[in-house]
Amino acid sequence: MDDNRVNTFSPELALSDEILSRIDKPERYIGHEVNMVVKDLSKIDVRFCMCFPDVYEVGMSHLGIQILYDMFNQREDTYCERVYSPWPDLDKIMREEHIPLFALETQQPIKNFDFLGITLQYEMCYTNILQILELSQIPIFASERTEDDPIVIGGGPCSYNPEPLADYFDIFYIGEGETVYYEMLDVYKELRARGASRREILERLGNIEGLYIPSLYSVSYNEDGTIAEFKPIADVPSKIKRQVVTNLSETFYPRKPLVPYMKAIQDRAVLEIQRGCIRGCRFCQAGMIYRPIRERSLEVLKENIIDILNSTGYDEITLSSLSTSDYTRLGELLEYLIAEMGDRKVNISLPSLRIDAFSLDIMNKVQDVKKSSLTFAPEGGTQRMRNVINKGLTEDQILEGAAEAFTGGWNKVKLYFMLGQPTETDDDVKGIPILANEIAKTYYATVPKEQRQGKVAITISTSYFVPKPFTPFQWVAQISPDEYLRRKSVLNETLKQQLNYKSIKYNWHDSATSYLEGLFARGDRRTGRVIYEAYKLGCIFDAWTDYFDMSKWEKAIELAGIDIEFYTQRERGRDEILPWDFIDTGISKKFLLREWDKALAEQVTDNCREGCAGCGCAGWKTGVCVEPKGCAAWSTEVNIEA
Amino acid sequence: MTFRIKFAKYGVVRFIGHLDVMRYFQKVIRRSKLPVSYSQGFSPHQLMSFALPLSVGVTSDGEYMEVEFDDEALLKEAEKLEKYIFDGLAANTTEGFAVLGVKMLPKPKPNTHQDKAMALVSAADYLIRVKDGYEESVGFGSQDELYSAFERFMDRETIEVTKKTKKNENQLNLKEFIYRYTNGDDADAAGIAHARRFGSGMQLMMRLAAGSKVNIKPDLVLEAFINSLGREFDKNAFAIHRMELYMGEKDALNPLIEC
Numbered sequence: 001m002d003d004n005r006v007n008t009f010s011p012e013l014a015l016s017d018e019i020l021s022r023i024d025k026p027e028r029y030i031g032h033e034v035n036m037v038v039k040d041l042s043k044i045d046v047r048f049c050m051c052f053p054d055v056y057e058v059g060m061s062h063l064g065i066q067i068l069y070d071m072f073n074q075r076e077d078t079y080c081e082r083v084y085s086p087w088p089d090l091d092k093i094m095r096e097e098h099i100p101l102f103a104l105e106t107q108q109p110i111k112n113f114d115f116l117g118i119t120l121q122y123e124m125c126y127t128n129i130l131q132i133l134e135l136s137q138i139p140i141f142a143s144e145r146t147e148d149d150p151i152v153i154g155g156g157p158c159s160y161n162p163e164p165l166a167d168y169f170d171i172f173y174i175g176e177g178e179t180v181y182y183e184m185l186d187v188y189k190e191l192r193a194r195g196a197s198r199r200e201i202l203e204r205l206g207n208i209e210g211l212y213i214p215s216l217y218s219v220s221y222n223e224d225g226t227i228a229e230f231k232p233i234a235d236v237p238s239k240i241k242r243q244v245v246t247n248l249s250e251t252f253y254p255r256k257p258l259v260p261y262m263k264a265i266q267d268r269a270v271l272e273i274q275r276g277c278i279r280g281c282r283f284c285q286a287g288m289i290y291r292p293i294r295e296r297s298l299e300v301l302k303e304n305i306i307d308i309l310n311s312t313g314y315d316e317i318t319l320s321s322l323s324t325s326d327y328t329r330l331g332e333l334l335e336y337l338i339a340e341m342g343d344r345k346v347n348i349s350l351p352s353l354r355i356d357a358f359s360l361d362i363m364n365k366v367q368d369v370k371k372s373s374l375t376f377a378p379e380g381g382t383q384r385m386r387n388v389i390n391k392g393l394t395e396d397q398i399l400e401g402a403a404e405a406f407t408g409g410w411n412k413v414k415l416y417f418m419l420g421q422p423t424e425t426d427d428d429v430k431g432i433p434i435l436a437n438e439i440a441k442t443y444y445a446t447v448p449k450e451q452r453q454g455k456v457a458i459t460i461s462t463s464y465f466v467p468k469p470f471t472p473f474q475w476v477a478q479i480s481p482d483e484y485l486r487r488k489s490v491l492n493e494t495l496k497q498q499l500n501y502k503s504i505k506y507n508w509h510d511s512a513t514s515y516l517e518g519l520f521a522r523g524d525r526r527t528g529r530v531i532y533e534a535y536k537l538g539c540i541f542d543a544w545t546d547y548f549d550m551s552k553w554e555k556a557i558e559l560a561g562i563d564i565e566f567y568t569q570r571e572r573g574r575d576e577i578l579p580w581d582f583i584d585t586g587i588s589k590k591f592l593l594r595e596w597d598k599a600l601a602e603q604v605t606d607n608c609r610e611g612c613a614g615c616g617c618a619g620w621k622t623g624v625c626v627e628p629k630g631c632a633a634w635s636t637e638v639n640i641e642a
Numbered sequence: 643m644t645f646r647i648k649f650a651k652y653g654v655v656r657f658i659g660h661l662d663v664m665r666y667f668q669k670v671i672r673r674s675k676l677p678v679s680y681s682q683g684f685s686p687h688q689l690m691s692f693a694l695p696l697s698v699g700v701t702s703d704g705e706y707m708e709v710e711f712d713d714e715a716l717l718k719e720a721e722k723l724e725k726y727i728f729d730g731l732a733a734n735t736t737e738g739f740a741v742l743g744v745k746m747l748p749k750p751k752p753n754t755h756q757d758k759a760m761a762l763v764s765a766a767d768y769l770i771r772v773k774d775g776y777e778e779s780v781g782f783g784s785q786d787e788l789y790s791a792f793e794r795f796m797d798r799e800t801i802e803v804t805k806k807t808k809k810n811e812n813q814l815n816l817k818e819f820i821y822r823y824t825n826g827d828d829a830d831a832a833g834i835a836h837a838r839r840f841g842s843g844m845q846l847m848m849r850l851a852a853g854s855k856v857n858i859k860p861d862l863v864l865e866a867f868i869n870s871l872g873r874e875f876d877k878n879a880f881a882i883h884r885m886e887l888y889m890g891e892k893d894a895l896n897p898l899i900e901c
Contacts (some may be wrong), residue, residue, distance in 0.1 A: 013654055016878075017699060017773070017878060017881075018878040020657055020696070020699070020878075021699050021878065026657040026698065027657055027659070027662065028659055030654045030655075030657050031654070032654050032655065032737070034666075034669070034736050139757075172701070259669065261655070261658045261662045261663075261665070261666060262658075262659075262662050263662070263665070309672075310673065311673070311732075312669065313668070313669030313670060313671070313672035313673040314669065314672070315668070315669075315672065344672075345680060345686060347697060
């Protein structure tokens, strides 16, 4: 542990009492949470501000920032602080009174930091990034930044296609943060001490594996609007290699996570048990870009959770992963948790569990008597559709899982589907309410009348499919918003014809935000202008229904001179240079094309434990790729959330 | 058995709301591993209650909560129970909160109702200071000027004010509910240990009716006072610090910690 952590309580706040008393939830802006790191600035060489570009209670729930905050602050020479998006009430005041955006820890302006790191978790927070920059009084465009401005660095899932944001960032970190950030800081420190220029620093950092400096690459376009060439214009590599942690048991994990005073969205201790997923659902970007699945050892998890509870006082823990059931030693882990947590009166929440006798038994043990709802994510309404998307799950398995759950006392079921996946027909859409009806029938067939506690309550939710980079569906056309709404109506009409329609509720996701998400998910550098125009028209907090205004976005698209359909509704050629092709995720394009062909042929692919599909990640020699054969092999997936 | 715990809330956490202070102490108790008692039922919670909630922005050296601990577990752990609990809590509070005292409450006699701290509170002491940058706008040249203006205000026969609640508006004579006031020079050091300090030295101390029957907030008094001088009241000019909570009748008040 370093010596630079001090125990002085900074009483100075960046905002006056007068401002704090007239805005909503002043707790968002005062910092000083339990386990906040305090350091002596006179002993610090590098100041890093980590940003989640959404409101505090959302950003504080993000595990990635907690990991990086802990990692950076373990360095004696570095002080990592945090900032979140000021809510519109404070945004207005800061603009009127020219108050520069500040970090929560020291309450000092971010413009004086060395780095501003922004996590890119979803496309609809892009305008908030411009808000953060502008309020910080840092030039919005990277090209206008001077030697005195912080280096702005982006990371997280959306950085797998960073191009729409290329003009606003100095660096993108591609991949998992635990690997090369220390190297980056070492190089930066050395160059800074030598008085190197910003340009020089960026060129050097651009030679660290995984760091992409957009200003050092140029893009040219064909007449049809597709990319003609993407190439470096300085001495930097032409491909950027995704960073992967090869040993998750021997890396950083915060044992003293920050505990907010106000209730965050995730108000519990989080234990990340593994990274990656073996399933290979073809629509799922996370299932591809975090390959291969890598587990943290049971021993490390046991130590971590006790330390975390001791340092935070949380009364609930949750296991974090893409598919909890695939953790090979889940039984042992849960046994340990049930024994330890029972004494401490700590609840265990188990998201992403496959529904079967085992998981229901576990849930009966860990959750108190009230049975909340179970969540299944079949994603497609017919077997044909589920084969296309490689959701290797049969109707029998869903109905058996549901029957088990109903016998166990649950009577609320949530079902998640997507509309608009490739090759989807009206029959596939109609399959959704038909499946829901079958689940309702299963309830009445399984639970005798006298044991029923009210009706069964089934909720269908559909989202609007957005094709994502580095998935087998990266080439496909997104359906139009009108077509999405038509399919939604087909679903709704079919639902009304079902015998049990009164037990089934249907929610659908709004079409506008998903369509815009489609623009930025696969957009090129030219689409970045739309973000700027929208921001200038007043768009911020677009992920919040109350603030989202599609008419402003339509105007922005027009002002930017962008043809949105070119990006959303166009099927890409197999030979086309895609905006994100310069990133080497380790997953080969051949594999993605093979999977796309298999999707069209309605063929499923084995999960990583059943057989290697040759995606290309075996090169890391870690995780499932080097597991001995015969590990727990599951062939179904249903998500549970209780 | 139940313990009454006195604590201070100071510094930047003055902006933490009451519910979040409760959540904070639930975590302090979990971290301390003290054998707190839990309620029965589907979602057990710690048996904890707070006296008079503090407004956001106000600091305090006189906050109280009552926490119930498991008799058997506690007696197994320690002989000096109050010290044991004090130490457990003090080791787990973070800056902005400080445990000031712990008092074990006598066991209630069988079949009698024991009032919680909230129901016992009858008065509170407040220290009010003029913040930096507001010396001019409050309109007093010095501490003496401020205090004599307040004395003149208190010399009136009655001080009629309108007190707004969520449901209705009430007329009341404020004078009846201001039990005591001074220039703050005689304030008990412990009561103002965590109060904010400002350059002007302008301050007032007042003891006001508090609790679930009549609760007079210092703002109400300050507003009436400033308005009586024909000036507009700006609540941002004053830093409020709660010094102590009392129980008992107006003429026989006792700090809650001396139960």
